[in-house]
Amino acid sequence: MAVKDRDRFSTATRLRLLGEQTAARVYRSQTKRQARRSRLTGRAALLALVLCSLVVALAYPMRQYVSQRAEIADVRRQKEQARERVEQLRDAKARWQDDAYAEHRIRERLHYVMPGETGYTVVDPSAAGQKRTDRAAADRPWYTNVWEGVDKADRTRR
Template structure:
């Protein structure tokens, strides 16, 4: 007797139920859902971790700059505790002199001669080709403006 299974038609129920095809996609969906939920639960703590790390580094740099400013203030305090430094600052800033001394203040030490610059400006503003008295009056007027 020969088997008729090869020529036999499958029933409706056995044709529509394919368990091998559905198990692969179900597992993939379950794994993807687990990873999604894991990412959803871990995202806020990871974000706060990186925000706190940024705050810590900003505070460390601020602390470093504050320590530098504190060191500079301590150095200046040490200078102001020296009586010779106080005298030199009083002479320089407030123009104090000791009894019996005479102070001379020299102005125009920046290297430019202000008289020459002023003369050239006055000469430029004088009218050309006018009589000497007109030029003299213009010169006096210009000198009065300066």
């Protein structure tokens, strides 16, 4: 026994035991770290997978929502423009209901005169540089200008 006790307390034996214990601690520490790392990596992969699935699942509905909101805004804008146009047309209709306004516009556009009045056409000498079509319209009878206006209005509707 004395040899064993002496061997147990020898420096070489103590160093060898100390090395073995240290190696065992390092090994246990590494396996725990690896186990923790692999668990963390698996959790991270699962979390990434869940997040990617959520993004993919929500991408199309969000795109649809945004496009529908833009479409709604566009329809509202068109509605407002149509309302303004209706108001303008109502105002024009109300003006045309007034006989004085209608008479004024007819006299201006068709060069009508009332019985007993004398109609004059004044040619402006500074208007010599106008387009030929304007001068030609003045040389034609009034009913030609009216039909041309009707044709022009018909072309703009198409």
